[in-house]
Amino acid sequence: MVQIGVLLPVSMQKAIFSETSRKEMEAIAAVRWNETDEQLTEEQACQFLQGCEVSVGSWKTPKPSRAILEACPEIKLWEHAAGSVKAFFSDELQGKDIMIASCAPAIGRTVAEMVLGEMIIGLRRIIPNAQSNRTERRAPVPNKLYLAAATIGIIGASQVGRYFLQLVRPFGPRVLLYDPYITHEAAAELGAAKVDSLLELCAQCDAITMHTPMTESTRHMMGAKEFQTMKDDAVFINSSRGGCIDEQALIAELQKGRLFAFLDVSDPEPADMDNPIRTLPNVIYTSHLAGGQSYHIGNQVVEDLKAYLSGQKPKMVVTWDMLDRLA
Numbered sequence: 162m163v164q165i166g167v168l169l170p171v172s173m174q175k176a177i178f179s180e181t182s183r184k185e186m187e188a189i190a191a192v193r194w195n196e197t198d199e200q201l202t203e204e205q206a207c208q209f210l211q212g213c214e215v216s217v218g219s220w221k222t223p224k225p226s227r228a229i230l231e232a233c234p235e236i237k238l239w240e241h242a243a244g245s246v247k248a249f250f251s252d253e254l255q256g257k258d259i260m261i262a263s264c265a266p267a268i269g270r271t272v273a274e275m276v277l278g279e280m281i282i283g284l285r286r287i288i289p290n291a292q293s294n295r296t297e298r299r300a301p302v303p304n305k306l307y308l309a310a311a312t313i314g315i316i317g318a319s320q321v322g323r324y325f326l327q328l329v330r331p332f333g334p335r336v337l338l339y340d341p342y343i344t345h346e347a348a349a350e351l352g353a354a355k356v357d358s359l360l361e362l363c364a365q366c367d368a369i370t371m372h373t374p375m376t377e378s379t380r381h382m383m384g385a386k387e388f389q390t391m392k393d394d395a396v397f398i399n400s401s402r403g404g405c406i407d408e409q410a411l412i413a414e415l416q417k418g419r420l421f422a423f424l425d426v427s428d429p430e431p432a433d434m435d436n437p438i439r440t441l442p443n444v445i446y447t448s449h450l451a452g453g454q455s456y457h458i459g460n461q462v463v464e465d466l467k468a469y470l471s472g473q474k475p476k477m478v479v480t481w482d483m484l485d486r487l488a
């Protein structure tokens with residue numbers, strides 16, 4: 162039986178593996194579980210992974226370093242029980258015969274669910290109304306929008322963006338998509354209309370959600386011009402990376418009371434204590450909790466292992482050529 166080493170600390174194992182997925186994994190492989198809640202050192206990981214063909218790690222475990230791969234030459238698959246794996250691709254990995262799989266698809270579902278909730282809450286003006294009801298006997302019912310009547314915009318046809326599209330489609334909004342790497346036809350198949358200009362998306366949408374990776378081309382892509390072009394009272398949601406937006410430019414618009422923002426990320430992260438996104442009434446700032454840990458991740462780990470053991474590829478194998486477009 163193939164030997165699998167699960168480097169994850171016990172608390173994370175509990176958060177992502179249900180009893181069922183744990184048993185499923187034990188039925189298909191000889192699983193060595195890390196029995197501590199400590200973050201293993203690279204040296205401990207080298208010991209732990211002796212004889213293993215698959216390693217299951219995350220951010221709270223050592224990365225697939227040259228030292229580990231040389232000490233444990235049987236390792237062929239490094240399963241990352243989390244999202245972005247870009248940081249793994251250092252020169253250390255060049256020439257190493259290892260497949261790196263990411264659980265970004267599983268995390269995407271969790272993020273998309275939160276974005277859907279935020280968009281509904283934002284469009285219905287639930288938060289300002291409830292805030293006013295703290296001091297007013299009956300705060301006026303504001304002009305609010307239902308999803309079916311709204312035009313919404315997605316920046317980045319990413320996995321999160323696509324899951325979000327799946328979730329939101331039944332509500333019937335008009336959906337615009339901005340992503341230079343997708344064709345108009347592919348966008349239409351997803352149920353969205355591709356726009357070629359970000360400003361056009363900003364001008365037309367009642368709510369915009371951002372799902373790009375942090376790259377050279379996305380740094381501050383939502384800047385002063387874009388935020389100023391957004392409609393009054395539009396909702397802006399960022400659960401991607403803080404650096405994808407010019408936070409100061411957004412704050413300037415928020416201070417005019419024009420927009421309502423949900424920010425799950427900031428730049429830097431966490432935001433400084435005196436950052437206005439913590440106190441402005443028209444911002445909900447959360448501490449990078451959209452993805453989190455869920456059974457979706459453990460389920461994907463098991464599915465990926467099954468695929469690997471039957472000679473197929475895990476759901477998302479990340480290769481060098483994908484990195485400049487990836488989160």
Ligand SMILES: NC(=O)C1=CN([C@@H]2O[C@H](COP(=O)(O)OP(=O)(O)OC[C@H]3O[C@@H](n4cnc5c(N)ncnc54)[C@H](O)[C@@H]3O)[C@@H](O)[C@H]2O)C=CC1
Pocket residue numbers: 244245265268269272316317318319320321322339340341342343372373374375376378379400401402425426449450451452453486487488
């Ligand atoms: N808040 C949280 O807990 C989480 C945040 N994230 C973040 O969400 C974002 C999306 O993640 P995934 O869905 O995994 O991304 P992904 O890697 O699946 O997709 C990235 C998408 O961005 C598009 N893109 C690249 N450059 C672009 C540009 N200049 N303009 C427009 N689109 C561009 C690509 O074509 C691709 O469709 C990432 O920043 C990721 O780090 C992901 C998971 C959890």
Ligand SMILES: O=C(O)C(=O)CO
Pocket residue numbers: 243244245265268449451452453488
């Ligand atoms: O996977 C990611 O990119 C995350 O932000 C995890 O929360």
